[in-house]
Amino acid sequence: MPMEKTFDAAEAEARLYEAWEKAGCFTAGANASRAETFCIMIPPPNVTGSLHMGHAFNNTLQDILVRWHRMRGFDTLWQPGQDHAGIATQMVVERELAKAGKPSRREMGREKFLETVWEWKQQSGGTIINQLKRLGASCDWSRNAFTMSGAPGAPAGEEGNFHDAVIKVFVDMYNKGYIYRGKRLVNWDPHFETAISDLEVEQVEVDGHMWRLRYPLEGGATYEHPVEWDEDGNPTAFETRDYLVVATTRPETMLGDTGVAVHPEDPRYKHLIGKTVRLPLCGRSIPIVADDYADPEKGTGAVKITPAHDFNDWEVGQRTGLRAINVMTTRAAMWLKDNPDFAEGCDPDLVAKAIERLDGTDRYEAREAIINEATDDGWLDGIDSDRHMVPHGDRSKVAIEPYLTDQWFVDTAKIVGPALDAVRDGRTKILPEQHEKVYFHWLENIEPWCISRQLWWGHQIPVWYGPSKEELDAYPAVYSGLPQSFCAPSFEAARELASQYYGEDVQIGEFPSTGPARSYAFGWNGPKLSIDLQRDPDVLDTWFSSGLWPIGTLGWPEQTDELNKYFPTDVLITGFDIIFFWVARMMMMQLAVVDQIPFHTVYVHALVRDEKGKKMSKSLGNVLDPLELIDEFGADAVRFTLTSMAAMGRDLKLSTQRIAGYRNFGTKLWNAARFAEMNGVFEGYAPDGTIPQPAETVNTWIIGETARVRQTVDDALAAYRFNDAANALYAFVWGKVCDWYVEFSKPLLMDGTPAQQAETRATMAWVIDQCLILLHPIMPYITEELWGTLGQRDKMLVHADWPTYGPELIDAQADREMNWVIGLIEEVRSARAQMHVPVGLQIPMLFTELDAAGRAAWDRNEALIQRLARIESLEAAETLPKGCVTIAVEGGSFGLPLAGIIDVAEEQARLEKTLAKLEKELGGLQGRLKNPKFVESAPEDVVEETRELAAAKGEEADKLRAALARLAELA
RNA sequence: GGGUGAUUAGCUCAGUGGUAGAGCGCUUCGUUCACAUCGAAGAUGUCGGGAGUUCGAAUCUCUCAUCACCCA
Structure with a gap:
């Protein structure tokens, strides 16, 4: 049965993928024939995620390296898995509960909610796995990992030990003093009511206002405010003011103001330093402090300071000893009632009034109310429109509130050194190199990493709280509010620690951690002290667990065979957007935990954009769905497109036209194979790895060209120059094999001697096999399908042996000769086309000179030249006759007698x-x-x-x- | 404001000192038995501007312009 004219990707892809999986082609170590290992960790997609273009790109590159190494006989593992995406997953499940009219998270309680999340994960968490399979990703799915596997409450099928790894690392780092709990300003997401890391904050430019507020000076103080200036900008006229003007984009924070800063050298205000102003609305008396942060050039040069609600103000407050007054709730509403910090030092009447009007109002309502009040009472100095950056939560999209809370932090300064050294001394290389600068810059200026999240879905922090001994001794006189912490991998272990601390005769129990953090209970039952420890309710940042991905997926802390074999892994392929989130943290954590680099190379790829160069985004509606593209053009075409555009460090502008072009490339290959098949090239073909040794120049030549492209492909892949590999193969398969070799073979196959036919068949079979092998890492499906269709094979193509032949197969003489032949044919064709000679017309050719090499080349390739240039004969001539087209090539001068035609x-x-x-x-x-x-x-x-x-x-x-x-x- | 990168054919982009390239698009011709998802031929470039280094610069240096991204 003759082959179809095109490859039916839609039909074949699922069938082929299933065959690969069924045969265990992707399992760790499959097809290994040498001791060297090659391991890639997939950057774990969100369990809530679905495949987008970036994933398609990222995983295509990984798959190319993995398939290439596997064919070369490396002991190969591509480790897949997903991360549990704390906020995103909790958000998805809460939204589904709301949509279904079910009880909310808080109504159902922590345990029940987590059950629901696991149910959701088991139903929907595999989406992206199936999508990766459609792309052809040859991951070892039997080892699929999950960053929450083995956590308490994990259902059957989720028994891995990633949770153990996370908890062990927390405990170890805690014991080494790398983790601490502290009260600091954090980025607070008022929608999710949790802290987030500064990396999860997006700066968004918004149109807003700068409100100028008048804060009256106390004690009769005044200053001279310039109102007129000369040409040089020196003030020439002044007015006397008994108030300071501060400018703010966030008037609602003024209730938490505890000072006004001016520059220490600012002549306008220098004499006011140490004096006070009276805060409108609540009558708090706040000091005027000197700090460089106040820029005399900006605004009025006087800045209101709200240490509890602004990062810069916090720093100023620390330097100048100002109080920090929190005036907001976790939902960013005003918190004035029952807020002793706020009331302290204020006028009680004003406090009561403020509570009445503002308490519990949302921050934006409060802003409006305060501005109205200021307008009515005459302390609004003015309003300027102002475009400025406002931090937003990348998940919730609401404005982030700098918020003073107790959180857990990794003291990154203590573990950053080895991560910097590893890249500095080249043990880990980051490609393209420019990204090393980004890495260094971030790590050299690293801030403490806030790792606690006020969520339920995640690894709960393994710390239990009890009363301190001082508190017990002083009971009931003192409530310290400073509990004793016991950090241990389990409650039992924490109880051990507690027993050592309190003494053997104290009865220790656990109280469920439902309340606020750091609570505990104790009491005396007669002389016997009983203490209920309570676990910290917070969970860890998802990136804390993904930071352990390289060792966690291999079974650490168990010393598994896989861990010993594949760690440190080889290459990490990832997008530049998570260098900070993930790459830097993996480096720090692996080095801190097992004292080894996680991988020797990080290949950072660029962004996939739309064809106009715009970032793909749902809101712009310019998103190309890789799955739709795979439906339309086939996975191979999508993969080849991405690969051919993967020039290091450059963004990809993707257009469907280009994908169609590479689909056509697949068809071209398909039809070259079809030609071979129709000509019996593969009949009785038994590939045993031997390279043909033909006599015909054309056959010798194409073998040399194949050797050349094999070298190019290997060199390109070794240097992560994926586009070079793809483009070399494209040029070889289309430009050499299809355009020339197949055409050259026709006269030999159809009219040659039996010997010529036999060697040409053998050569063509070999060449096409090499095309399939070399293309397979990039285009796995069509090549595997052809491999199976064309001949009987011992192994599937996915496990075929990658060739190692090289320049020894290049015959310089054959090279020269075929290039001469191709050149001559092109000259003739060009002359004919330009002279409007009918395409089908066979014409004679004359030559006036032809050197020995040319003569020999002609003689050996006469049939090819005649066929492709449509020449019916060649004769020597003294001179070229009138009406003759001249063709000059190296060593020869030809003429086409075309009198009457030209x-x-x-x-x-x-x-x-x-x-x-x-x-x-x-x-x-x-x-x-x-x-x-x-x-x-x-x-x-x-x-x-x-x-x-x-x-x-x-x-x-x-x-x-x-x-x-x-x-x-x-x- | 700081940093990084980019600017090459109509479009998208390769090209790290030695003959300016590819794909797409465009024009003309062509369905002879691998392929019209094809073939043959053709047109299109002061390599962003300027200066410098060099025997020689798209490539190295400086400078200007424009654009993009990252960080404040």
Whole structure:
């Protein structure tokens, strides 16, 4: 049965993938024939995620490296898995509960909610796995990992031990003093009511206002405010003011103001430092402090300071000893009632009034109310419109509130050193190199990493709280509010620690951690003290667990075979957007935990954009769905497109037209194979790895070309130059094999001697097999399908042996000869087309000169040239007759007698144009050769090459000039 | 404001000192038995501007312009 004309990707892909999986082709170590290992960890997609273009790109590159190594016989593992995406998953499940009208998270309680999340995970968490399979990703799915596996409450099928790894690392780092709990300003997401890390904050430019507020000076203080200036900007007129004007974009925070800062050298305010102003609305008396943070050039030069609600203000407050007053709830509403910090130092009447009007109002309502009040009471100095950056939560999209809370932090300064050293001394390389700068810059200025989250879905912090001994001793006189912490992998272990601390005779129990953090209970039952420890309710940042991905997925802390074999892993392929989130943290954590680098190379790829260069985003509606593209063009076409555009460090602008082009490339390959099949090339073909040793130049030549492209592909992949590999293969398969070799083979296969036929069949079978093998990492499906269709094989292509032959297969003589033949055919075709010779017309050809090499080349390849250039005969001639088209090639001068067909003037024009081009090139070459400095300084081979080229061009030009002269004579 | 990168054919982009390239698009011709998801031929470039280093610069240096991204 003849092959179809095209490859049916839709039909074949699922079938082939299933066959690979069923045969265990992707399991760790499959097809290994050597001791070296090769391991890639997939950057774990969100369990809530679905495949987007970035994933498709990222995983195509990984798959290429993995398939390449597996075919080369490395002991290969591509470790897949997903991360549990704390906020995102909790958000998805809460939204589903709301949609279904079910009880909310808080209504159902922590345990029940987590059950629901696990149910959701088991139903929907596999989406992206199936999508990766459609792309052809050859991950070892039997090892699929999950960052929450083995956590308490994990259902059957989720028994891994990732949770153990996370908890063990927390405890170890805690014991080493790398983790601490502290009260600091954090980025607080008022929607999710949790802290987030500064990396999860997006700066969004918004149109807003700068409100100027008047804070009256106390104690009769005044200052001179400039109102007129001369040309040089020196003030010339002043007015006396008994108030300061501060400008703010966030008036609602003023209730938490505890100072006004001015620059220590600012002449306007210098004498006011140490004096006070009276805060409107609540009558708090707050000091005027000196700090460089106040920029005299900006606004009025006086800045209100709200340490509890602004990062810069916090710093100022720390430096100048100001109080920090929190005036907001976790939902960013005003918190004034029952807020002793707020009330302290204020006018009780004003406090009562403020509570009445503002307590519990949302921050934006409060802003409006305060501005109205200021307008009515005359302390609003003015309003300027102002475009400024406002931090937003990347998940919730609401404005982030700097918020003063107790959180857990990794003291990154203590573990950053080894991560910097590893890249500095080259043990880990980041490609392209420019990203190393980004890495260094971030790590050298690293801030403490806030790792606690006020969520339920995640690894609960393994710390239990109890009363301190001081508190017990002083009971009931003192409530310290400073509990004793016990950090341990389990409650039992924490109880051990507690027993050591409190003494053996104290009864210790656990109280469920439902309340606020750091609560505990204790009491005396007669003389017997009983203490209920309570676990910290917070969970860890998801990136804390993904930071352990390299060891966690391999079974650590168990010393598994896989861990010993595959760690440290080899290459990490990831997008630049998570260098901070993930790469840097993996480096720090692996080095801190097992004292080894996690991988020797990080390949950072660029962004996939739409064809206009815009970032793909749902809101712009310019998202290309990789799955739709796979449906339309096939996975191979999508993969090849992404690969061919994967130039290091450059963004990809993806257009469907380009994908269609590579789909066509697949069809081209398919039809070359179809041609071979139709000509019995694969009949009785038994590939045993031997390379044909043909006698025909054309066969020798294509074997050399194959060796050349194999070298190019290997070099390119070794250097992570994926586009070079793809483009070399494209040029070879289409430009060499299909355009020339298949055409050259036709006369041999159809009219050759039995010996010629046999060797040509053997060569073509081998060449096509090599195309399939070399293309397989990039286009796995169509190549596997052809491999199976064309012949009987011992192994599937996915496990075929990657070739190692090299330049020894290149025959310089065959190379020269075939290039001469191709050149001649192209010249003839070009002349014919320009002279409007009918395409199908067979014409005779004459030659006036032809050197020995040319003669031999002609004789050996006569049939090919005649067929492809449509020449019916070749004869020697003394001179070319009138009406003859001249063709000059190296070592030969040919003519096509076309009297009556061609226009002499047109031929003249054609020759002149060719000659002009030639002379221009020649001019450049000779100019260089005439320059003695060039001959002196340039490398010898360059000079030699230039000489040869000049000679060849000169010879060709002479021939053309002779032809032109002849034309002139005859005209 | 700081940093990084980019600017090459109509479009998208390769090209790290030695003959300016590819794909797409465009024009003309062509369905002879691998393929019209095809073939043959053709046109299109002061390599962003300027200066410098060099025998020689798209490539190295400086400078200007424009754009993009990251960080404040």
